[in-house]
């Protein structure tokens with residue numbers, strides 16, 4: 319039976335969950351959020367992502383399941399749904415042994431393995447021979463992944479929610495239980511999904527102190543390298559990264575980046591921007607005409623986003639807060655896109671439990 323559900327948050331987590339609740343379960347969904355697709359804000363992580371799917375979950379972890387389930391759907395969208403703004407890309411991961419204990423090296427631990435668990439999930443996995451490694455790299459792998467143009471994909475998700483009957487409204491709540499009063503029907507919601515990302519640190523009724531930011535700075539350029547590539551670290555500090563992602567459908571190429579733990583700074587660091595561009599051109603000279611440097615990069619914009627990190631990993635859980643059935647879906651760190659469908663399927667199951675429990679009370 320359809321229930322009234324409020325989804326709090328319109329990032330990739332909230333929109334994906336809302337879509338599955340409305341499309342697959344037929345629930346009456348209202349999405350309430352402070353920030354919507356089209357906004358660029360430091361409190362809204364989703365628009366800043368590359369975004370691609372580079373699995374980083376540990377074998378036999380929940381995250382591994384989330385990433386595997388999500389890959390199947392991203393692959394389908396890239397193949398069959400061009401208007402979602404996702405395309406396939408050849409992807410190269412390069413490893414330096416010396417990065418093993420840095421923050422970025424830690425993030426990439428599963429990704430750089432030659433026996434990676436996802437070698438049978440993502441297509442065309444192979445270990446790179448020495449002849450294919452750029453200078454300074456000790457090893458590497460290549461496989462096919464996707465790159466998502468977030469400027470198209472987030473509005474597409476929102477449109478899909480509307481198509482399946484959801485209502486979308488701007489709103490800010492101070493306490494998660496207050497969201498139950500905001501369902502478009504005027505009736506009290508049967509359940510609230512909390513998909514507020516990093517704001518779950520301060521949102522009343524949640525106040526999850528294990529949340530913290532990991533700052534990511536990017537540069538988007540018009541240049542097209544024709545591939546995606548990442549390294550396990552850089553020589554510019556353990557929290558600086560080098561990655562290149564060519565977005566689908568005119569979205570430009572995202573050059574990154576960094577993983578600055580505990581850093582809330584919303585403004586672009588210009589010297590970091592120069593290092594990001596230099597490293598990208600060094601790793602992938604095909605970004606610019608032969609013999610040229612970063613002066614040949616055609617910059618669309620620089621940007622900063624805060625990854626919603628959580629010490630215990632992603633939280634997909636149900637609890638009752640002030641007599642409201644709440645299902646949490648937050649703490650997706652640097653992998654909210656590549657886990658979105660797996661997490662949302664689990665949320666849908668928990669919402670089913672929640673509304674069933676409510677009916678029996």
Ligand code: FAD
Pocket residue numbers: 326327328329330331332350351352353354361362363364365366367368369370371372489490491492513514515516517518521533534535536574575622623624625626647648649650651652653654655656657
């Ligand atoms: P958000 O996108 O932050 O959305 C939170 C939503 O909640 C917003 O709508 C906000 O307005 C709303 N909200 C919050 N508080 C309230 C309130 N009190 N009342 C009402 N509304 C509220 N992931 C990948 O999978 N692949 C990548 O390649 C990738 N690259 C990244 C690169 C960078 C530079 C960054 C910063 C992140 C990257 N990520 C990547 C991570 C990904 O962007 C995040 O995990 C994901 O966007 C988190 O989405 P979310 O919906 O949980 O949170």
